[in-house]
Amino acid sequence: MPLYTYHCPDCDKEFEQLVSASDTPACPACGSARVEQMVSRIAPEAKLKAVAKAWRAQATKEGHTSNFGSSERKG
Numbered sequence: 576m577p578l579y580t581y582h583c584p585d586c587d588k589e590f591e592q593l594v595s596a597s598d599t600p601a602c603p604a605c606g607s608a609r610v611e612q613m614v615s616r617i618a619p620e621a622k623l624k625a626v627a628k629a630w631r632a633q634a635t636k637e638g639h640t641s642n643f644g645s646s647e648r649k650g
Protein backbone atom coordinates (compact mmCIF):
# COMPACT_ATOMS: atom_id res chain seq x y z
CA MET A 576 0.00 0.00 0.00
CA PRO A 577 1.24 3.49 -0.77
CA LEU A 578 1.93 6.07 1.87
CA TYR A 579 0.03 9.30 1.37
CA THR A 580 0.13 12.63 3.09
CA TYR A 581 -3.23 14.17 3.99
CA HIS A 582 -4.31 17.55 5.19
CA CYS A 583 -7.30 18.09 7.42
CA PRO A 584 -9.04 21.43 6.69
CA ASP A 585 -11.02 21.20 9.91
CA CYS A 586 -8.08 21.32 12.30
CA ASP A 587 -5.30 22.18 9.84
CA LYS A 588 -3.32 19.07 10.67
CA GLU A 589 -1.23 17.03 8.27
CA PHE A 590 -0.74 13.32 8.66
CA GLU A 591 0.59 10.37 6.73
CA GLN A 592 -1.29 7.17 6.21
CA LEU A 593 -0.95 3.91 4.36
CA VAL A 594 -4.14 3.55 2.37
CA SER A 595 -5.50 1.48 -0.46
CA ALA A 596 -6.67 3.35 -3.56
CA SER A 597 -10.34 3.47 -2.65
CA ASP A 598 -9.83 4.33 0.98
CA THR A 599 -10.00 7.77 2.54
CA PRO A 600 -8.74 7.91 6.09
CA ALA A 601 -10.22 10.01 8.84
CA CYS A 602 -8.21 12.71 10.58
CA PRO A 603 -6.45 11.21 13.60
CA ALA A 604 -6.65 14.51 15.44
CA CYS A 605 -10.33 15.46 15.09
CA GLY A 606 -11.88 12.50 13.30
CA SER A 607 -13.00 14.49 10.30
CA ALA A 608 -13.52 12.55 7.08
CA ARG A 609 -13.06 15.64 4.92
CA VAL A 610 -9.31 15.19 4.60
CA GLU A 611 -7.49 16.21 1.43
CA GLN A 612 -4.76 14.15 -0.16
CA MET A 613 -1.55 16.09 -0.59
CA VAL A 614 -0.35 15.00 -4.01
CA SER A 615 2.26 17.69 -4.51
CA ARG A 616 4.31 16.86 -1.48
CA ILE A 617 4.67 13.10 -1.59
CA ALA A 618 8.09 11.94 -0.53
CA PRO A 619 7.32 8.45 0.70
CA GLU A 620 10.64 6.97 -0.31
CA ALA A 621 12.67 9.18 1.98
CA LYS A 622 10.11 8.70 4.69
CA LEU A 623 10.11 4.93 4.33
CA LYS A 624 13.90 4.90 4.37
CA ALA A 625 13.87 6.88 7.58
CA VAL A 626 11.34 4.48 9.07
CA ALA A 627 13.36 1.47 7.95
CA LYS A 628 16.51 2.97 9.38
CA ALA A 629 14.86 3.63 12.70
CA TRP A 630 13.43 0.12 12.71
CA ARG A 631 16.84 -1.37 11.96
CA ALA A 632 18.47 0.68 14.71
CA GLN A 633 15.81 -0.51 17.13
CA ALA A 634 16.23 -4.12 16.01
CA THR A 635 20.00 -3.88 16.40
CA LYS A 636 19.59 -2.46 19.87
CA GLU A 637 17.34 -5.34 20.81
CA GLY A 638 19.66 -7.90 19.26
CA HIS A 639 17.34 -9.14 16.52
CA THR A 640 20.04 -8.91 13.87
CA SER A 641 22.39 -11.35 15.54
CA ASN A 642 22.56 -13.77 12.63
CA PHE A 643 26.30 -13.79 13.03
CA GLY A 644 28.42 -13.36 16.09
CA SER A 645 25.57 -14.58 18.25
CA SER A 646 27.91 -16.99 20.01
CA GLU A 647 29.64 -13.98 21.47
CA ARG A 648 26.45 -12.88 23.14
CA LYS A 649 26.00 -14.69 26.39
CA GLY A 650 23.38 -12.42 27.75
Ligand SMILES: [Zn+2]
Pocket residue numbers: 583584585586587588602603604605606607
Ligand atom coordinates in the same frame (compact mmCIF):
# COMPACT_ATOMS: atom_id res chain seq x y z
ZN1 LIG B 1 -8.64 17.19 11.77
